[in-house]
Amino acid sequence: xxxxxxxxxxxxxxxxxxxxxxxxxxxxxxxxxxxxxxxxxxxxxxxxxxxxxxxxxxxxxxxxxxxxxxxxxxxxxxxxxxxxxxxxxxxxx
Amino acid sequence: xxxxxxxxxxxxxxxxxxxxxxxxxxxxxxxxxxxxxxxxxxxxxxxxxxxxxxxxxxxxxxxxxxxxxxxxxxxxxxxxxxxxxxxxxxxxxxxxxxxxxxxxxxxxxxxxxxxxxxxxxxxxxxxxxxxxxxxxxxxxxxxxxxxxxxxxxxxxxxxxxxxxxxxxxxxxxxxxxxxxxxxxxxxxxxxxxxxxxxxxxxxxxxxxxxxxxxxxxxxxxxxxxxxxxxxxxxxxxxxxxxxxxxxxxxxxxxxxxxxxxxxxxxxxxxxxxxxxxxxxxxxxxxxxxxxxxxxxxxxxxxxxxxxxxxxxxxxxxxxxxxxxxxxxxxxxxxxxxxxxxxxxxxxxxxxxxxxxxxxxxxxxxxxxxxxxxxxxxxxxxxxxxxxxxxxxxxxxxxxxxxxxxxxxxxxxxxxxxxxxxxxxxxxxxxxxxxxxxxxxxxxxxxxxxxxxxxxxxxxxxxxxxxxxxxxxxxxxxxxxxxxxxxxxxxxxxxxxxxxxxxxxxxxxxxxxxxxxxxxxxxxxxxxxxxxxxxxxxxxxxxxxxxxxxxxxxxxxxxxxxxxxxxxxxxxxxx
Amino acid sequence: xxxxxxxxxxxxxxxxxxxxxxxxxxxxxxxxxxxxxxxxxxxxxxxxxxxxxxxxxxxxxxxxxxxxxxxxxxxxxxxxxxxxxxxxxxxxxxxxxxxxxxxxxxxxxxxxxxxxxxxxxxxxxxxxxxxxxxxxxxxxxxxxxxxxxxxxxxxxxxxxxxxxxxxxxxxxxxxxxxxxxxxxxxxxxxxxxxxxxxx
Numbered sequence: 016x017x018x019x020x021x022x023x024x025x026x027x028x029x030x031x032x033x034x035x036x037x038x039x040x041x042x043x044x045x046x047x048x049x050x051x052x053x054x055x056x057x058x059x060x061x062x063x064x065x066x067x068x069x070x071x072x073x074x075x076x077x078x079x080x081x082x083x084x085x086x087x088x089x090x091x092x093x094x095x096x097x098x099x100x101x102x103x104x105x106x107x108x
Numbered sequence: 109x110x111x112x113x114x115x116x117x118x119x120x121x122x123x124x125x126x127x128x129x130x131x132x133x134x135x136x137x138x139x140x141x142x143x144x145x146x147x148x149x150x151x152x153x154x155x156x157x158x159x160x161x162x163x164x165x166x167x168x169x170x171x172x173x174x175x176x177x178x179x180x181x182x183x184x185x186x187x188x189x190x191x192x193x194x195x196x197x198x199x200x201x202x203x204x205x206x207x208x209x210x211x212x213x214x215x216x217x218x219x220x221x222x223x224x225x226x227x228x229x230x231x232x233x234x235x236x237x238x239x240x241x242x243x244x245x246x247x248x249x250x251x252x253x254x255x256x257x258x259x260x261x262x263x264x265x266x267x268x269x270x271x272x273x274x275x276x277x278x279x280x281x282x283x284x285x286x287x288x289x290x291x292x293x294x295x296x297x298x299x300x301x302x303x304x305x306x307x308x309x310x311x312x313x314x315x316x317x318x319x320x321x322x323x324x325x326x327x328x329x330x331x332x333x334x335x336x337x338x339x340x341x342x343x344x345x346x347x348x349x350x351x352x353x354x355x356x357x358x359x360x361x362x363x364x365x366x367x368x369x370x371x372x373x374x375x376x377x378x379x380x381x382x383x384x385x386x387x388x389x390x391x392x393x394x395x396x397x398x399x400x401x402x403x404x405x406x407x408x409x410x411x412x413x414x415x416x417x418x419x420x421x422x423x424x425x426x427x428x429x430x431x432x433x434x435x436x437x438x439x440x441x442x443x444x445x446x447x448x449x450x451x452x453x454x455x456x457x458x459x460x461x462x463x464x465x466x467x468x469x470x471x472x473x474x475x476x477x478x479x480x481x482x483x484x485x486x487x488x489x490x491x492x493x494x495x496x497x498x499x500x501x502x503x504x505x506x507x508x509x510x511x512x513x514x515x516x517x518x519x520x521x522x523x524x525x526x527x528x529x530x531x532x533x534x535x536x537x538x539x540x541x542x543x544x545x546x547x548x549x550x551x552x553x554x555x556x557x558x559x560x561x562x563x564x565x566x567x568x569x570x571x572x573x574x575x576x577x578x579x580x581x582x583x584x585x586x587x588x589x590x591x592x593x594x595x596x597x598x599x600x601x602x603x604x605x606x607x608x609x610x611x612x613x614x615x616x617x618x619x620x621x622x623x624x625x626x627x628x629x630x631x632x633x634x635x636x637x638x639x640x641x642x643x644x645x646x647x648x649x650x651x652x653x654x655x656x657x658x659x660x661x662x663x664x665x666x667x668x669x670x671x672x673x674x675x676x677x678x679x680x681x682x
Numbered sequence: 683x684x685x686x687x688x689x690x691x692x693x694x695x696x697x698x699x700x701x702x703x704x705x706x707x708x709x710x711x712x713x714x715x716x717x718x719x720x721x722x723x724x725x726x727x728x729x730x731x732x733x734x735x736x737x738x739x740x741x742x743x744x745x746x747x748x749x750x751x752x753x754x755x756x757x758x759x760x761x762x763x764x765x766x767x768x769x770x771x772x773x774x775x776x777x778x779x780x781x782x783x784x785x786x787x788x789x790x791x792x793x794x795x796x797x798x799x800x801x802x803x804x805x806x807x808x809x810x811x812x813x814x815x816x817x818x819x820x821x822x823x824x825x826x827x828x829x830x831x832x833x834x835x836x837x838x839x840x841x842x843x844x845x846x847x848x849x850x851x852x853x854x855x856x857x858x859x860x861x862x863x864x865x866x867x868x869x870x871x872x873x874x875x876x877x878x879x880x881x
Contacts, residue, residue: 025770073869084700090712091712098716335717347808367812
């Protein structure tokens with residue numbers, strides 16, 4: 016799969032390093048916050064928010080989703096909707 | 109099987125056993141699926157003896173069963189439960205889906221899209237053998253101590269958690285079957301998206317391909333939760349966890365020594381999250397087959413093709429949000445019951461659109477009543493009855509009375525037996541010439557149909573009456589309940605029809621194997637059909653097409669005004 | 683073999699813009715999302731229904747798991763670097779980064795083994811209670827996926843790398859797909875870690 020010339024890949028590499036630093040920082044932050052022992056709902060919200068941020072960085076940059084084609088997004092969007100059904104509906108029932 | 113451009117001959121085991129050709133794999137799936145359907149049918153015929161004549165020794169065959177199953181020819185309740193659980197499991201997972209998706213899907217889809225094979229031939233071959241292993245595990249489970257799984261095909265906790273070893277085998281078997289399905293579904297999606305012939309846009313696809321496409325998404329996204337559930341149940345059974353075991357569970361008077369804290373409803377949610385989309389997996393390919401056969405044998409385009417396509421996509425999506433209509437009686441509360449009731453009512457709309465479109469496709473047609481057309485046309489009212497009887501079940505209030513009764517059994521069998529199974533038979537008669545280069549006998553085919561059609565109705569129509577009378581399903585001896593005694597004569601009628609239906613399949617079996625050797629030889633397009641598979645030789649060689657097809661037309665250009673022939677193949681230039 | 687007639691193995695499809703393997707890999711990952719989603723859903727149902735539920739840090743080793751998180755994140759970087767090296771036609775750099783990815787994966791499993799061993803020593807098993815049951819099952823299934831990834835990557839480091847000589851584009855595509863799988867395994871851990879250890 017061609018992603019471009021040598022310069023473009025070098026630029027990508029710089030981005031990968033930047034993402035790595037961000038991920039490391041977010042990991043430290045999420046662990047630090049857990050030591051605050053916040054009540055459950057804020058704790059879950061913050062932890063989920065940070066995890067989603069980290070996950071998005073991995074997906075967008077390491078998995079190249081940021082430059083990916085529409086067909087992949089369609090499959091993923093569909094999956095995400097069903098994933099939400101699976102996560103939310105049973106506990107509500 | 110003729111050979112294409114091979115420079116060297118493959119050895120027998122690579123040509124026929126571990127073949128990478130989608131046509132061989134499709135045939136493997138189809139034959140294995142048909143054999144499992146027969147086996148599952150035999151299990152049911154045994155059950156029907158006990159239901160018609162409870163406690164009576166089984167004549168002739170009783171001696172074949174050991175003490176684990178029958179004592180003096182009288183069926184044990186445990187064995188009855190095994191028959192019930194395995195009949196459902198085998199028919200759904202080892203019979204219908206492998207035949208409909210693995211068999212018809214694998215063989216026909218690449219041909220109908222003008223591709224040389226599936227996108228991942230090695231993956232395709234693996235899918236079949238993983239299915240085969242799953243089937244062996246399921247079959248073998250009958251022969252272990254205390255027998256096969258016996259907690260229903262639904263394996264509800266906590267009963268399934270504490271059941272005998274056969275249940276563990278069921279779980280491992282399911283893991284194999286689910287894996288096979290997942291690998292297959294990836295193949296179908298990629299093939300249909302990437303390998304369509306030039307000019308074959310999505311809205312020029314035959315409806316059969318659309319149906320298989322949506323089905324592949326259902327398999328891909330709905331099966332994993334059941335795999336997770338199987339893992340959790342295996343953990344409960346083998347590692348002593350309590351995912352599905354509540355605190356304080358007492359079994360046979362003793363408190364169960366587990367940690368507790370589990371939730372039996374968790375199993376139900378995870379199971380039905382798959383099993384509801386699974387029923388659409390059972391029906392969608394059948395609708396696809398019926399659509400192809402009706403268009404071809406009415407010599408008319410399908411009525412409302414675009415509506416059918418949008419409907420089938422909508423069904424696929426909605427099928428993920430209706431599952432708890434199987435759980436109305438679990439104490440969900442009125443808000444959630446109302447939610448699932450509404451989604452269930454909504455999902456009936458696209459099904460009705462598809463059925464109506466197929467029905468309207470008959471109007472004004474120049475109908476050829478050959479065997480595939482007989483089965484395909486019969487599908488319409490049968491699916492109609494199945495679908496309509498589903499509506500009271502989808503309404504939470506009515507379901508209070510009907511849940512877990514014979515009404516449910518009647519409903520789902522109407523959709524899947526005179527529904528899907530008839531469509532599958534139609535497909536066999538329709539595509540047999542393409543697979544083998546020979547036609548099946550019309551005489552035997554018509555005998556098969558005219559015997560099967562009334563008998564299958566004789567089996568399932570009385571079940572609605574029994575269900576409305578409150579007779580529960582999965583009962584070893586219905587007569588032990590006073591309210592079930594008045595309908596007991598219906599059980600005799602049903603059983604006799606079932607055994608006769610078994611005999612009625614003999615013309616089909618003779619026809620199927622006999623025609624392989626003695627069937628009338630045919631050319632490329634014996635039905636004068638328009639879709640791409642009929643532009644390939646019968647049977648197609650490796651690579652399928654002599655020249656790579658280019659598509660210029662919609663899929664059902666039959667009886668186009670002003671044209672000489674009453675059909676124009678998709679490959680014909682404008 | 684008719685497989686030589688199958689298109690879009692190395693070159694992307696003109697309309698969809700991707701290769702077969704890439705679409706196939708993403709479809710497979712979609713199914714994995716549903717698999718782990720089911721387990722997360724089970725976690726939610728069990729925790730909400732429980733009369734009491736311990737805080738992860740009470741029972742589990744947070745510093746060790748934080749280390750493991752960093753190990754996996756680093757392995758994701760080395761994995762994408764191994765693909766980038768191939769895209770820049772540098773095969774020996776590819777081997778270096780792929781080797782590192784495998785080693786980091788093994789390191790993750792070693793740490794996990796210590797964690798599990800410590801639990802078993804103190805008689806904490808899946809059967810102990812539902813917290814441990816879901817902890818062992820979630821991390822266990824994730825661990826199996828890590829093992830699978832390590833085996834896949836090892837195949838591509840050694841015997842599978844022969845394809846580079848004959849079909850470099852197809853091989854680069856395969857490594858990209860292997861990378862997608864490996865990043866996904868990392869992604870699952872990114873959600874697993876706070877869920878089990880920090881809440």
